[in-house]
Amino acid sequence: MIDDGITINKVLREKVGSIEFRMLSPELIKKMGVVKVVTPELYDADGYPIDSSLMDLKMGVIDPGLRCRTCGGKVRECPGHFGYIELARPVFHIRYIPLIYVFLKSTCSDCGRILLPQVEIEKWLERLRNIKKIRGTISRLAIIKAIVNKTKLIKKCPHCGAKQEKIKLVKPSSFVEGNKKLTPVDVLERLKRVSDTDSELLGISPAAGRPEWMVLTLLPVPPVSVRPSITLESGERSEDDLTHKLSDIVRTNQRLYENLSAGAPEIIIEDLWDLLQYHVTTFFANNISQVPPARHRSGRPLKTLAERIKGKEGRFRRNLAGKRVNFSARTVISPDSQLDIDEVGVPEVIAKELTVPERVTEWNIKELKEYVKNGPDKYPSANYVITPDGKRKVISDETREVLLEELAPGYIVERHLKDGDIVLFNRQPSLHRMSIMAHKVRVLPHKTFRLNLCTVVPYNADFDGDEMNLHVPQTEEARAEAEFLLGVQNNIVTPRYGLPIIGCVQDQITGLYLLTKTEDLFSQKEVSQLLAQARVTQLPKKPASRKGGINYYNGKQIFSMILPEVDYREKSKTCPKHQHCKDPRCKYSMVVIEKGELKQGVIDVKAIGPEAPKGKLIQAIINKYGDKAAVEFIQKAALLGMAYLQKIGFTTLLTDTDLPEEAIKEIKEAFDFAQKKIDAYIKDYEEGKLEAYPGRTVRETLEFKIIESINRARNKTGRIVERHLKQDNYTLIMAQSGARGSLLNLSLMSASVGQLSLRGTRIRKGYRNRTLPHFRWGDVGPAAGGFVRHSYKGGLTPTEFFFNAITGRDTIMDTSMRTPKSGYLQRRLINALQDLKIAYDNTVRDASGRIVQFVYGGDGIDVSKSDNGRLLIPKEEVVK
Amino acid sequence: MATKTKKGEEKPIDIFKSRLVPDCKIMSPEEEKKLLEKYNITKQQLPRIRLTDPVAKALDAKLGNIIEFTRTSKTAGLSKFYRVVVGGISE
Numbered sequence: 001m002i003d004d005g006i007t008i009n010k011v012l013r014e015k016v017g018s019i020e021f022r023m024l025s026p027e028l029i030k031k032m033g034v035v036k037v038v039t040p041e042l043y044d045a046d047g048y049p050i051d052s053s054l055m056d057l058k059m060g061v062i063d064p065g066l067r068c069r070t071c072g073g074k075v076r077e078c079p080g081h082f083g084y085i086e087l088a089r090p091v092f093h094i095r096y097i098p099l100i101y102v103f104l105k106s107t108c109s110d111c112g113r114i115l116l117p118q119v120e121i122e123k124w125l126e127r128l129r130n131i132k133k134i135r136g137t138i139s140r141l142a143i144i145k146a147i148v149n150k151t152k153l154i155k156k157c158p159h160c161g162a163k164q165e166k167i168k169l170v171k172p173s174s175f176v177e178g179n180k181k182l183t184p185v186d187v188l189e190r191l192k193r194v195s196d197t198d199s200e201l202l203g204i205s206p207a208a209g210r211p212e213w214m215v216l217t218l219l220p221v222p223p224v225s226v227r228p229s230i231t232l233e234s235g236e237r238s239e240d241d242l243t244h245k246l247s248d249i250v251r252t253n254q255r256l257y258e259n260l261s262a263g264a265p266e267i268i269i270e271d272l273w274d275l276l277q278y279h280v281t282t283f284f285a286n287n288i289s290q291v292p293p294a295r296h297r298s299g300r301p302l303k304t305l306a307e308r309i310k311g312k313e314g315r316f317r318r319n320l321a322g323k324r325v326n327f328s329a330r331t332v333i334s335p336d337s338q339l340d341i342d343e344v345g346v347p348e349v350i351a352k353e354l355t356v357p358e359r360v361t362e363w364n365i366k367e368l369k370e371y372v373k374n375g376p377d378k379y380p381s382a383n384y385v386i387t388p389d390g391k392r393k394v395i396s397d398e399t400r401e402v403l404l405e406e407l408a409p410g411y412i413v414e415r416h417l418k419d420g421d422i423v424l425f426n427r428q429p430s431l432h433r434m435s436i437m438a439h440k441v442r443v444l445p446h447k448t449f450r451l452n453l454c455t456v457v458p459y460n461a462d463f464d465g466d467e468m469n470l471h472v473p474q475t476e477e478a479r480a481e482a483e484f485l486l487g488v489q490n491n492i493v494t495p496r497y498g499l500p501i502i503g504c505v506q507d508q509i510t511g512l513y514l515l516t517k518t519e520d521l522f523s524q525k526e527v528s529q530l531l532a533q534a535r536v537t538q539l540p541k542k543p544a545s546r547k548g549g550i551n552y553y554n555g556k557q558i559f560s561m562i563l564p565e566v567d568y569r570e571k572s573k574t575c576p577k578h579q580h581c582k583d584p585r586c587k588y589s590m591v592v593i594e595k596g597e598l599k600q601g602v603i604d605v606k607a608i609g610p611e612a613p614k615g616k617l618i619q620a621i622i623n624k625y626g627d628k629a630a631v632e633f634i635q636k637a638a639l640l641g642m643a644y645l646q647k648i649g650f651t652t653l654l655t656d657t658d659l660p661e662e663a664i665k666e667i668k669e670a671f672d673f674a675q676k677k678i679d680a681y682i683k684d685y686e687e688g689k690l691e692a693y694p695g696r697t698v699r700e701t702l703e704f705k706i707i708e709s710i711n712r713a714r715n716k717t718g719r720i721v722e723r724h725l726k727q728d729n730y731t732l733i734m735a736q737s738g739a740r741g742s743l744l745n746l747s748l749m750s751a752s753v754g755q756l757s758l759r760g761t762r763i764r765k766g767y768r769n770r771t772l773p774h775f776r777w778g779d780v781g782p783a784a785g786g787f788v789r790h791s792y793k794g795g796l797t798p799t800e801f802f803f804n805a806i807t808g809r810d811t812i813m814d815t816s817m818r819t820p821k822s823g824y825l826q827r828r829l830i831n832a833l834q835d836l837k838i839a840y841d842n843t844v845r846d847a848s849g850r851i852v853q854f855v856y857g858g859d860g861i862d863v864s865k866s867d868n869g870r871l872l873i874p875k876e877e878v879v880k
Numbered sequence: 881m882a883t884k885t886k887k888g889e890e891k892p893i894d895i896f897k898s899r900l901v902p903d904c905k906i907m908s909p910e911e912e913k914k915l916l917e918k919y920n921i922t923k924q925q926l927p928r929i930r931l932t933d934p935v936a937k938a939l940d941a942k943l944g945n946i947i948e949f950t951r952t953s954k955t956a957g958l959s960k961f962y963r964v965v966v967g968g969i970s971e
Contacts, residue, residue, distance in 0.1 A: 841918075841919060841920075843919060845925075848925075849921070850924070850925040850926075850927075851919065851921065851925055851926060851927060852927065853961075854919075854959075854960060854961060854962065855956070855959060857955075858951065858953055858955075858956050858959045858961075859953060859955040859956030859959065860956070861955055861956075869955065870955065871955070
């Protein structure tokens with residue numbers, strides 16, 4: 001389709017066989033040029049483009065209304081035409097400098113032949129011509145390099161016997177032979193003398209061009225449409241960077257012409273010549289080393305040809321590999337626990353801007369007429385109407401009456417987004433496929449996107465200001481595809497390891513943990529409250545007990561109400577009965593669900609949490625009842641968990657980190673014991689009595705022993721903390737249920753921070769033989785090595801604090817270096833893998849049809865449809 | 881493939897004894913034809929193995945031969961893989 005409404009029905013399809021890049025010859029430049037540019041001024045007093053200036057109308061038009069003087073086309077029709085500048089003196093093309101250098105060094109300065117004896121020439125020529133057929137470009141370049149290396153050894157021309165002087169390249173763009181400078185004119189003469197075969201040996205085959213074309217005598221001027229000027233609001237014209245650069249070239253060139261014809265002194269000519277060289281160089285690329293970048297009047301470096309194409313901001317990565325899209329929105333995200341898992345809350349302002357094209361039928365005409373009637377400012381309404389002949393009409397207060405009359409089946413109405421529409425929701429960096437998922441719209445007040453907390457995990461989002469993107473599919477196919485492939489319900493199980501990545505988080509886990517652990521009984525009223533919040537409308541079948549005419553139920557019964565009929569046997573994270581249960585067969589740590597009844601055990605992360613090796617219960621439900629049941633279960637579990645937690649009240653306290661007197665005493669004893677032991681080791685070491693471990697020095701052995709003692713003491717404190725904490729400790733409950741935090745975090749706050757490590761060892765840097773001036777020379781004890789005996793709450797000593805700051809800074813450095821590194825790694829992986837696909841014969845193939853794997857993954861298993869990477873059904877039942 | 885013993889003698893190593901080396905054999909022309917027909921491909925579309933690869937050397941493979949690998953895996957049991965022998969890049 002072309003904008004003016006002409007449709008090209010016949011699409012011609014041809015496969016591109018090959019692309020060849022060649023040099024432009026001066027003849028061709030002249031031939032394709034429609035105008036010779038000589039005037040540096042762009043417009044006359046009336047603001048009309050001057051003939052044979054850079055804005056000459058022969059090079060195409062950018063102003064609407066004007067016609068191209070070459071093809072007669074208007075703005076969008078005329079593709080633009082090249083012009084050319086005739087350079088007063090030749091200059092080097094900066095990108096060809098290395099190749100010119102090779103030619104100068106490898107050819108005779110006198111006769112222009114390649115510096116190889118005839119025999120060798122024939123031998124290499126044959127190799128070169130053969131290798132191109134067999135092995136392609138890379139090996140051809142290798143051979144050319146070999147040829148060039150051969151010529152380096154020859155000091156006297158084998159053809160005319162002339163002695164060869166050393167030629168040096170003085171960066172950026174001048175050549176010196178002996179102590180005489182070679183001007184572009186000299187170089188041009190030499191390159192002209194090189195024969196076609198000699199030139200082929202050095203890398204330019206006659207088909208690709210002639211070596212002397214590397215020295216510019218004519219400069220092509222790109223069409224105006226390549227460098228459009230912008231008219232500012234003030235009516236002022238602002239020219240493109242390329243135009244600026246070109247006018248520099250034209251101006252210098254004209255001055256050079258004038259001085260040449262006036263017979264000006266050699267120095268002036270040379271200065272102007274160098275200036276011309278500079279301008280032409282920066283026209284091609286403005287970031288050449290040792291060439292100061294050409295700047296705009298404001299001091300901003302000009303963006304010339306190479307910068308337009310190259311790098312992240314260049315044509316390829318910015319405009320071709322990535323484009324801006326319509327029907328998308330971006331705003332801050334915030335949580336909404338009452339939203340369904342597969343919903344997304346969309347602000348009304350955004351819903352009014354984003355539209356879905358809906359075709360008018362006799363079934364929806366009433367609804368759509370209502371939208372059109374509402375006008376563009378109300379919600380729900382519509383923004384555009386598309387007539388059957390493809391005309392797009394805005395709905396406004398003036399037009400809506402007419403459009404309402406006109407509307408009939410066959411029309412398309414671009415209506416506002418409404419509840420239930422399928423949209424794509426995305427958070428960058430999009431590192432895996434769950435970073436883009438399809439949600440159902442829920443239009444809400446206020447200005448943020450709202451999402452269910454369970455979907456935070458796959459997006460890796462939090463609410464400290466994160467923003468997310470939303471895209472609205474515009475066709476029926478796109479919507480269907482989005483719903484069935486990218487739907488949240490289809491992405492619960494990650495293709496990485498085949499376990500749920502969507503599950504209950506944080507308080508939801510804590511709530512269910514406490515609900516299933518408590519031995520309290522709940523009255524029918526309480527149970528009704530809890531279950532209603534979890535969207536369950538039935539009571540458990542049999543009450544656990546009955547007192548005073550009221551039915552009582554226990555927590556496990558309540559939880560069972562949200563379960564589908566599954567069987568489940570799996571160990572929980574911690575044993576709910578014994579605080580330090582180490583027995584792997586302890587029956588209390590076994591969670592047993594029979595026919596959807598929680599018989600025994602507690603629910604924690606291992607059953608309902610996201611990410612491996614958790615979410616086993618969700619996995620069990622998926623295996624038996626599929627994704628939809630799982631979504632429903634997760635939703636209800638989350639609501640029930642939060643409801644229960646709200647009922648009992650839950651917080652976290654500073655006193656959670658308090659330890660009883662005995663515990664503090666025990667910890668002190670553990671550290672004193674370790675200190676004593678370490679002192680003994682150090683004494684042994686100093687007296688030379690310490691025996692080295694095999695393959696280690698005595699010093700290393702001492703280090704090992706110290707670290708071992710410290711570790712042992714630290715582990716002991718961990719156990720002491722665990723033993724002395726009360727069961728109603730909120731922080732401990734969170735750690736045990738796996739909702740947030742760990743026992744280690746808790747003991748860091750309450751008991752001791754322990755050994756700090758810097759790149760895997762104790763802290764050693766600092767002063768001579770000691771880490772800080774506060775220690776004695778040669779002190780290798782725990783404190784001097786970064787051991788923090790105190791807890792974060794109790795407070796660190798100044799030296800401990802300093803060591804802690806060292807490791808803290810090191811960690812920040814480490815993460816800030818790792819993120820971009822892994823990002824680039826990811827980019828490379830994506831580029832390498834992006835067009836692999838599984839063909840219909842189950843082979844994995846690349847874009848050219850080459851086989852990469854004969855069966856996907858070697859076993860043909862789609863991990864996201866498996867149970868933790870294993871088949872869901874016994875191998876015997878696999879249909880061959 | 882050979883390794884030097886302490887005395888400096890060369891001792892050949894049977895790489896197929898290593899548990900890290902999968903079972904492999906050179907396919908007969910008939911098998912090759914069947915394979916290429918099965919996947920509807922030419923030899924150029926197969927994964928490759930260097931002529932200089934220890935396995936190719938040990939099997940005494942020639943350019944253009946197809947080597948069949950039989951691997952064992954936890955999830956798949958036995959799985960087959962095929963590679964065509966290609967020459968290396970000179971120098």
